[in-house]
Amino acid sequence: xIDQFAADLTPEIEAAKRRSSxxxxxxxxxKPIAIASLSFLALVALVAIFGPMLAxxxxxxxxxxxxxxxxxxxxLLGTDSAGRDVLSRLxxxxxxxxxxxxxxxxxxxxxxxTGGLIAGYYGKWFxxxxxxxxxxxxxxxxxxxxxxxxxxxxxxxxxxMAIFGILLSPAFYRLxxxxxxxxxxxxxxxxxxxxxxxxxxIIARHILTVVRGPALVQASFITGVAIAIQSGLEFLGLGDLxxxxxxxxxxxxxxxxxxxxxxxxWPSLMIGFTCISLVLLANALRDTxxxxxxxxxxxxxxxxxxxxxASEPVVDHGTxxxxxxxxxxxxxxxxxxxxxxxxxxxxxxxxxxxxTVHRGEVHGLIGESGxxxxxxxxxxxxxxxxxxxxxxxxxxxxGNDLAALSPTEMNGxxxxxxxxxxxxxxSNLDASFTIGFQLxxxxxxxLGIGKAEAKARAVELLRRVGIPNPERTFAAYPHExxxxxxxxxxxxxxxxxxxxxxxxxxxxxxLDVTVQADVLDLLRSLQNELxxxxxxxxxxxxxxxxxxxxxxxxxxGRIVETGAVEExxxxxxxxxxxxxxxxxxxxxxxxxxxxxxxxxxxxxxGALQ
Amino acid sequence: xxxxDSFSGWLSSITLPVxxxxxxxxxxxxxxxxxxMLDALRQDYVRTLQSRGLNRRTVVMQHVLRNAAGPGLAxxxxxxxxxxxxxxxxxxxxxxxxxxxxxxxxxxQGDIPLVMGLVIATAILVVILNLFVDLAQGWLNxxxxxx
Numbered sequence: 001x002i003d004q005f006a007a008d009l010t011p012e013i014e015a016a017k018r019r020s021s022x023x024x025x026x027x028x029x030x031k032p033i034a035i036a037s038l039s040f041l042a043l044v045a046l047v048a049i050f051g052p053m054l055a056x057x058x059x060x061x062x063x064x065x066x067x068x069x070x071x072x073x074x075x076l077l078g079t080d081s082a083g084r085d086v087l088s089r090l091x092x093x094x095x096x097x098x099x100x101x102x103x104x105x106x107x108x109x110x111x112x113x114t115g116g117l118i119a120g121y122y123g124k125w126f127x128x129x130x131x132x133x134x135x136x137x138x139x140x141x142x143x144x145x146x147x148x149x150x151x152x153x154x155x156x157x158x159x160x161m162a163i164f165g166i167l168l169s170p171a172f173y174r175l176x177x178x179x180x181x182x183x184x185x186x187x188x189x190x191x192x193x194x195x196x197x198x199x200x201x202i203i204a205r206h207i208l209t210v211v212r213g214p215a216l217v218q219a220s221f222i223t224g225v226a227i228a229i230q231s232g233l234e235f236l237g238l239g240d241l242x243x244x245x246x247x248x249x250x251x252x253x254x255x256x257x258x259x260x261x262x263x264x265x266w267p268s269l270m271i272g273f274t275c276i277s278l279v280l281l282a283n284a285l286r287d288t289x290x291x292x293x294x295x296x297x298x299x300x301x302x303x304x305x306x307x308x309x310a311s312e313p314v315v316d317h318g319t320x321x322x323x324x325x326x327x328x329x330x331x332x333x334x335x336x337x338x339x340x341x342x343x344x345x346x347x348x349x350x351x352x353x354x355x356t357v358h359r360g361e362v363h364g365l366i367g368e369s370g371x372x373x374x375x376x377x378x379x380x381x382x383x384x385x386x387x388x389x390x391x392x393x394x395x396x397x398x399g400n401d402l403a404a405l406s407p408t409e410m411n412g413x414x415x416x417x418x419x420x421x422x423x424x425x426x427s428n429l430d431a432s433f434t435i436g437f438q439l440x441x442x443x444x445x446x447l448g449i450g451k452a453e454a455k456a457r458a459v460e461l462l463r464r465v466g467i468p469n470p471e472r473t474f475a476a477y478p479h480e481x482x483x484x485x486x487x488x489x490x491x492x493x494x495x496x497x498x499x500x501x502x503x504x505x506x507x508x509x510x511l512d513v514t515v516q517a518d519v520l521d522l523l524r525s526l527q528n529e530l531x532x533x534x535x536x537x538x539x540x541x542x543x544x545x546x547x548x549x550x551x552x553x554x555x556x557g558r559i560v561e562t563g564a565v566e567e568x569x570x571x572x573x574x575x576x577x578x579x580x581x582x583x584x585x586x587x588x589x590x591x592x593x594x595x596x597x598x599x600x601x602x603x604x605x606g607a608l609q
Numbered sequence: 610x611x612x613x614d615s616f617s618g619w620l621s622s623i624t625l626p627v628x629x630x631x632x633x634x635x636x637x638x639x640x641x642x643x644x645x646m647l648d649a650l651r652q653d654y655v656r657t658l659q660s661r662g663l664n665r666r667t668v669v670m671q672h673v674l675r676n677a678a679g680p681g682l683a684x685x686x687x688x689x690x691x692x693x694x695x696x697x698x699x700x701x702x703x704x705x706x707x708x709x710x711x712x713x714x715x716x717x718q719g720d721i722p723l724v725m726g727l728v729i730a731t732a733i734l735v736v737i738l739n740l741f742v743d744l745a746q747g748w749l750n751x752x753x754x755x756x
């Protein structure tokens with residue numbers, strides 16, 4: 001019955017497959033390079049098939065009277081050292097060279113694809129053995145092996161090319177093996193197996209269709225390599241001298257290079273253009289396969305249509321009275337952040353955001369994923385991802401507008417005045433350098449202190465952030481410490497130059513619950529000690545209640561409610577804030593969603609283009 | 610031309626062969642380095658390093674390049690095998706008396722023991738080079754040292 005069902009579907013699947021391969025060809029033909037190389041290769045193929053019929057002479061007819069003859073109406077490309085017609089030889093040679101390369105390709109594909117399928121799909125002992133054999137084959141230079149084969153087996157182009165096909169088969173083997181072993185345990189393959197389909201059908205339908213595209217790319221490369229190696233062998237005089245081929249013509253030309261250099265030109269042109277076309281075609285094909293969606297590369301527009309951003313009312317409870325007289329450290333005014341799109345529009349992810357941070361104040365920025373809180377934090381640092389820009393508004397920090405500073409001026413402030421603690425501790429340390437190096441390097445650059453002093457300060461910092469064995473951690477690599485320790489290291493790095501403003505982007509989200517409280521305590525005490533202003537990005541009201549003085553609630557790129565923490569906790573006015581509290585307090589009644597349609601919501605943070 | 614005979618003569622006699630032999634490798638390695646640099650630039654730690662106020666050159670040349678060097682080195686190791694093969698042809702064109710020319714002569718004369726010896730010699734060269742590549746990988750990336 002399942003087979004019946006599958007059989008019913010088969011024509012549709014076949015049609016879909018045909019459609020997809022047709023559209024691949026169509027997308028490929030949008031690239032001028034692909035058209036040019038395909039046309040040249042088609043021409044070469046035509047010559048290989050019909051060339052000998054067009055050739056005016058036999059490739060082996062020698063004539064002592066015409067040795068190294070010039071270009072004449074009888075001999076359009078002249079004659080070689082044996083008086084043979086160069087044009088005729090070239091036409092015949094194309095057939096043999098292409099046939100040799102095709103043989104190598106067929107052998108490589110047959111051996112590589114079969115081996116890869118067996119190793120990837122069935123595994124077991126074959127997997128280990130074949131990996132070993134492939135490593136061995138790849139470690140030997142092809143031409144040296146072919147020389148040895150020629151010494152043993154004699155000069156035959158067909159044998160050489162068949163052996164070379166085996167030497168090239170790892171390219172297919174690796175491709176098929178990695179694809180198959182990745183697909184082998186996919187659910188849809190399991191499903192097909194459970195449905196009772198035979199292995200052969202599963203391989204044909206689910207696995208070969210995945211491999212087809214990349215295999216075409218490999219095939220194009222491999223044909224190019226085979227032509228080059230074959231010509232190389234024959235150029236060395238080790239090929240089959242009875243056959244006219246590009247390589248043997250090259251050899252002939254090279255031995256007469258001082259008397260008739262033009263003889264080298266024709267086979268060189270053929271080899272060169274054919275190999276270049278094959279490689280360019282492979283590249284174009286790979287680009288087409290990898291960029292299956294939009295097809296074209298994103299173009300950088302110089303003129304962007306700046307959006308106009310309307311103000312919307314914000315529920316403002318006023319700042320915490322304790323900071324009424326404190327120095328204003330950071331004053332963000334009507335900030336808008338956007339990402340330029342391909343069509344020249346700008347997609348805004350932060351709109352009309354205004355917030356103030358006083359010295360000594362911890363300002364929480366709360367909202368769900370994609371609400372623009374991280375984008376706001378990054379724009380204060382001026383470290384937005386590629387394509388991101390501050391579209392409108394000002395970021396005043398100690399009297400300067402950060403949005404208007406030059407990159408060098410901004411870089412001078414980073415680390416020294418404004419510091420950043422990231423969310424994910426492990427991926428934010430460079431795995432190639434010791435923790436100590438990553439602490440010492442910025443201090444030396446920013447504070448201009450010596451190596452020994454920087455090291456002493458770094459160890460002291462590590463002790464301060466609660467790392468039990470600072471010297472050992474100083475010498476350790478990031479992968480040798482735990483996530484909690486790594487986050488402490490990042491905190492130590494952020495405060496190493498005693499900044500005035502600290503931006504912490506969900507500093508506890510990636511940590512264990514037990515470690516979270518410790519890290520928050522640490523942040524609070526460091527903040528008190530250095531009297532820093534701080535922006536704390538979070539999605540957790542518990543964290544806000546724990547250490548924030550003021551809080552701004554963000555939704556869909558805008559601040560909807562802002563004010564002192566106590567005020568907001570007691571009198572949340574905006575329905576969205578209330579719904580966030582309801583979510584925390586486990587209200588019994590189901591809550592209606594107040595999140596706008598996903599259409600209107602900005603794209604998720606960090607996932608832009 | 611030997612190095613011991615004349616330095617400038619030696620230099621001019623190897624310039625063209627070296628350029629001819631290395632062009633393909635240069636293209637392959639730079640393509641790989643470009644790709645892995647672009648990957649490394651997208652990593653989180655790059656933003657964090659910049660947030661520390663390190664200048665762009667330090668971040669790119671020290672941190673990003675070091676992280677991107679691993680794949681480039683691996684490609685270089687693979688290219689070495691190809692270079693050994695390419696040297697056979699280049700030696701013939703520029704009439705350099707090297708291993709490649711010995712191999713060609715031995716092959717055309719059917720001197721099978723010599724050819725076999727050369728195959729083994731190349732295999733040993735490749736093994737030694739791969740050892741160096743692995744050691745360098747360990748130096749570049751401390752995580753590799755563990756496994």
